[in-house]
Amino acid sequence: MNTILVLVLAYNIIVIGGIGKYLSWRTSQQQQVTDMALGGRNAGVAMFSVTIAITYLGSAHVYGLMEMSFSLGAVALWFCFAHTILLCVICLGTGRWIRRTGTATIPELIGKLYNKKLRIYTACVAAMVVFGLVTLEAQTLGIGISAMSGWPLGWSAVIGAAIGTAYVCMGGIKQTMWVNLVNAVVMYVAVITAGIYLAYVLPEGWGGVVQHYENRDEAFKLSILSKPDLLVSFALAAIFSVVFSQSVNQQGMQAAMSAKDEKTIQRSLWIAAPINGLFGVFPVLVGIAAATIPEFAQLGPKLAGAALIINLLPTWLVVLLQAGFLGALLSTFAMSALAPATIFAKDIVGLHLKAALTPESEKKLIRYTIITIGFVAALMTLFFHPNVILAITWLFAWLVPFFFIIVAGLFWKRSVGVAKLVLFSSWLVNLLWSFTPLKAYLGLTMLENAHVVAIVAFGFTLVGNIGAKNCHPALFAKKPKSMAFAG
Amino acid sequence: MNLAAELFLTSLVTIASITLFFIVIHAMINKRGEKK
Numbered sequence: 001m002n003t004i005l006v007l008v009l010a011y012n013i014i015v016i017g018g019i020g021k022y023l024s025w026r027t028s029q030q031q032q033v034t035d036m037a038l039g040g041r042n043a044g045v046a047m048f049s050v051t052i053a054i055t056y057l058g059s060a061h062v063y064g065l066m067e068m069s070f071s072l073g074a075v076a077l078w079f080c081f082a083h084t085i086l087l088c089v090i091c092l093g094t095g096r097w098i099r100r101t102g103t104a105t106i107p108e109l110i111g112k113l114y115n116k117k118l119r120i121y122t123a124c125v126a127a128m129v130v131f132g133l134v135t136l137e138a139q140t141l142g143i144g145i146s147a148m149s150g151w152p153l154g155w156s157a158v159i160g161a162a163i164g165t166a167y168v169c170m171g172g173i174k175q176t177m178w179v180n181l182v183n184a185v186v187m188y189v190a191v192i193t194a195g196i197y198l199a200y201v202l203p204e205g206w207g208g209v210v211q212h213y214e215n216r217d218e219a220f221k222l223s224i225l226s227k228p229d230l231l232v233s234f235a236l237a238a239i240f241s242v243v244f245s246q247s248v249n250q251q252g253m254q255a256a257m258s259a260k261d262e263k264t265i266q267r268s269l270w271i272a273a274p275i276n277g278l279f280g281v282f283p284v285l286v287g288i289a290a291a292t293i294p295e296f297a298q299l300g301p302k303l304a305g306a307a308l309i310i311n312l313l314p315t316w317l318v319v320l321l322q323a324g325f326l327g328a329l330l331s332t333f334a335m336s337a338l339a340p341a342t343i344f345a346k347d348i349v350g351l352h353l354k355a356a357l358t359p360e361s362e363k364k365l366i367r368y369t370i371i372t373i374g375f376v377a378a379l380m381t382l383f384f385h386p387n388v389i390l391a392i393t394w395l396f397a398w399l400v401p402f403f404f405i406i407v408a409g410l411f412w413k414r415s416v417g418v419a420k421l422v423l424f425s426s427w428l429v430n431l432l433w434s435f436t437p438l439k440a441y442l443g444l445t446m447l448e449n450a451h452v453v454a455i456v457a458f459g460f461t462l463v464g465n466i467g468a469k470n471c472h473p474a475l476f477a478k479k480p481k482s483m484a485f486a487g
Numbered sequence: 488m489n490l491a492a493e494l495f496l497t498s499l500v501t502i503a504s505i506t507l508f509f510i511v512i513h514a515m516i517n518k519r520g521e522k523k
Contacts, residue, residue, distance in 0.1 A: 077494070088509035092509055092510070092513045206491055269509075274502055281498050
């Protein structure tokens with residue numbers, strides 16, 4: 001095993017194990033039962049802002065941005081700006097609304113807005129979607145470990161899934177939040193140091209990189225405004241798919257539900273937005289630089305950036321960077337594993353029991369479910385390695401209608417029939433778009449699943465609710481002063 | 488200014504502008520809600 005991998009794994013084991021032990025000691029001192037799902041709903045600004053920022057820093061930010069900027073240039077930063085918009089929507093809108101309702105899961109909120117049946121349908125779909133994300137995050141953890149060790153991807157993913165499961169299993173969301181706080185510091189120290197260091201180790205410095213693009217008449221790759229067609233096709237598409245599919249995703253909303261109050265969520269925006277948004281600058285710079293150095297460029301967009309980091313930076317900095325990257329990936333894995341476990345415990349088991357689960361039995365159920373999810377995800381990733389970006393796009397599209405029926409139910413009107421129509425028509429279109437030639441038949445190949453599902457969900461929500469009669473009033477309509485974005 | 492510093496500053500300004508834009512919109516909607 002090489003030194004880099006040993007040091008990175010040692011760092012993660014010490015941080016995760018140390019924090020886990022400390023938290024379990026503290027809860028035993030206070031004679032409390034660990035609240036795995038919501039951590040006692042007392043997360044402050046520091047904890048919440050870092051967790052929400054890092055939850056949305058996953059594989060796409062770390063490896064995807066290097067790959068995208070290698071081919072597209074600095075316009076890839078719009079993927080980060082799309083996440084800034086997402087965090088604005090969560091911290092000023094959806095996160096606060098969900099915290100206000102006092103629910104623990106998105107299906108529970110849908111059940112509160114509409115009915116029990118819709119809660120079960122959405123619970124099953126949401127749990128399926130987030131489980132799919134867990135398997136993809138396990139795969140990207142495997143890519144990181146495999147790049148450091150040279151081991152096969154399948155077994156590397158199994159190790160990644162085991163560490164990720166241990167991460168969240170010990171203390172649930174509180175453990176994840178504390179580890180996030182430590183990882184955020186390490187990650188930013190590493191990224192800033194490496195960003196400065198790169199100027200001294202690039203063969204011809206940043207000047208050489210700029211010269212390379214100018215000589216090839218590709219100077220547009222050095223600007224975030226790039227070319228108008230690229231700006232529309234990439235930037236707009238990124239904003240569209242990220243904001244609609246992620247703003248009511250259980251992983252992010254679970255963090256919001258664990259926040260102390262609505263004000264905490266709102267104030268966190270000033271910390272969460274830069275932490276999340278600026279992270280992408282480093283991978284984008286690496287991708288842009290790697291494309292100009294023949295030795296790395298010949299490896300292709302997927303590997304060029306990683307090879308540049310390992311070959312040009314000193315070992316101590318590579319260890320720090322990989323520890324930070326692995327921390328970001330582990331955090332997304334952890335929140336992704338916690339989300340379906342919480343949905344299972346609260347919306348599937350909890351909903352069908354006559355008496356509510358005791359805190360102790362709920363903790364045990366969530367813990368065993370996380371272990372099962374981690375085990376099945378590891379087993380699947382050992383054999384299957386689908387294209388991460390395509391799989392994520394498909395999975396996210398299932399969640400898009402949730403956004404529209406939740407916003408309509410909170411602020412406009414609540415019609416069970418319209419909500420059902422929106423959900424089932426969106427899911428049907430998502431399936432048809434993926435498994436039939438409908439996309440090509442209609443000549444709309446440029447539309448991704450998330451885009452077409454958003455159009456369908458928005459259309460049916462609007463038309464359906466305009467025509468709907470005898471509906472329940474919106475949940476927030478009773479208190480006019482707290483309507484809309486207001487709080 | 489080198490490319491790294493340039494992209495970092497551009498990103499910082501863009502992120503701050505997006506955040507401010509949403510905060511202003513949020514405050515405006517809030518104010519309108521209070522008036523009603």
